[in-house]
Amino acid sequence: AQTVTQSQPEMSVQEAETVTLSCTYDTSESDYYLFWYKQPPSRQMILVIRQEAYKQQNATENRFSVNFQKAAKSFSLKISDSQLGDAAMYFCAYRSFNAGNNRKLIWGLGTSLAVNP
Amino acid sequence: EPEVTQTPSHQVTQMGQEVILRCVPISNHLYFYWYRQILGQKVEFLVSFYNNEISEKSEIFDDQFSVERPDGSNFTLKIRSTKLEDSAMYFCASSVTGVNTEAFFGQGTRLTVV
Numbered sequence: 764a765q766t767v768t769q770s771q772p773e774m775s776v777q778e779a780e781t782v783t784l785s786c787t788y789d790t791s792e793s794d795y796y797l798f799w800y801k802q803p804p805s806r807q808m809i810l811v812i813r814q815e816a817y818k819q820q821n822a823t824e825n826r827f828s829v830n831f832q833k834a835a836k837s838f839s840l841k842i843s844d845s846q847l848g849d850a851a852m853y854f855c856a857y858r859s860f861n862a863g864n865n866r867k868l869i870w871g872l873g874t875s876l877a878v879n880p
Numbered sequence: 881e882p883e884v885t886q887t888p889s890h891q892v893t894q895m896g897q898e899v900i901l902r903c904v905p906i907s908n909h910l911y912f913y914w915y916r917q918i919l920g921q922k923v924e925f926l927v928s929f930y931n932n933e934i935s936e937k938s939e940i941f942d943d944q945f946s947v948e949r950p951d952g953s954n955f956t957l958k959i960r961s962t963k964l965e966d967s968a969m970y971f972c973a974s975s976v977t978g979v980n981t982e983a984f985f986g987q988g989t990r991l992t993v994v
Contacts, residue, residue, distance in 0.1 A: 798982070808971060808985035854923065866911060866975060867936060868983065870923035 765790045767857050769871035776845045777879050783830075784840045784874045786855030794860035797831065797838045798868065802852040811853070814838065816860070842876075850878045882906040886972050886986035893962055893993055901957040901989045903972030912955045913973040913983060914947065916940075923971070929955065962993045 766789045776782035788797070799811040814822045814831050821829050826846075830839045842849055855871040885904040893899050905912050914926040927937045929947055946958045955974075959966055969990050973983040 800985075805987060806969065807987040808973070810982050810984075813982060856923075866983070867913065867925040867928055867938075868915070868923075869925070870915075872922050 765792070765795075765857050765859070765869050767855050767869055767871040769855050769874050771874045772872070773875045773877070775877040775879055776842070776849075778847060779844055781841060781843045782845055782876065784842075784853050784855075784876065786838045786840070786871055788836050788838065788855070788857050790836070790857065792859055796858045796860060797829075798856040798858070799827070799829070799838075799840045800854045800856060801849075802854065802873070803848075803850070808854070812840065845878050847878050847880060850876055852876075882984075884972055884974055884984050884986035886970075886989050888989060889987065890990045891992070893991070895964060895993055896961055898958065898960045899962055899991065901959070901970050901972075901991070903955045903957070903974075903986055904953055905955055905972070905974030906984055907953070908976065909974035909984070910977045911935075911975045911983075912947075912949070913975075914957045915971045915973065916968040917971065917988075918965075918968040926957070959991075962991075964993050967991055967993045 768787045795816045797814045800808045801811050812822050812824045812827050826843045828841045852873045852875050854873045856868040858868050887902045912929040915923050917923045925938050927941045928935045948956050969988045971988045972986045975981045975983045
């Protein structure tokens with residue numbers, strides 16, 4: 764069974780600085796997706812970024828980028844030029860590629876990010 | 881922008897009572913999910929639903945739980961005979977179709993069983 768581990772329960776960063784959130788996972792599959800979701804105080808889960816395991820290039824979305832190390836099963840999220848609105852819980856999640864009709868997400872425990880002005 | 885809507889945002893119920901959590905997925909989405917998050921624990925998959933039937937369910941999703949899409953727009957989670965340990969945030973999500981489409985989440989319903 765697949766597992767996702769986020770070893771940093773809490774992180775903080777100064778506004779405008781860069782922070783990296785860690786995520787490791789365990790799987791025997793070769794094809795899969797990895798996600799970072801953000802959960803602000805509004806509680807809604809918002810997709811931040813997605814990485815397909817078959818792609819060697821790291822995904823980037825504006826100030827958000829990932830460092831995907833497939834051999835090490837590591838998937839870290841880098842937030843550049845942090846803004847106050849980035850303060851939230853961040854969840855790393857895994858989904859199988861060959862899932863048929865089953866597209867469930869497997870989640871890490873989350874990292875609470877505080878952004879200091 | 882289309883979004884997944886969940887009601888109520890907070891539900892308090894007596895132990896042993898039945899609750900129905902409601903979700904309105906995005907209209908052109910075909911896959912629907914329920915997840916739950918007990919305070920301080922991981923988000924857990926409960927059930928996925930496609931083509932008017934359950935496509936996968938977790939060990940948590942036992943006979944106490946059921947899902948329904950009663951009218952083509954709502955997607956409900958019924959919890960019968962609630963227990964204290966059912967207290968959690970319950971998230972509904974939907975996705976279009978295909979393996980590489982993301983799931984969109986609602987804001988969640990906080991269920992408190994007293």
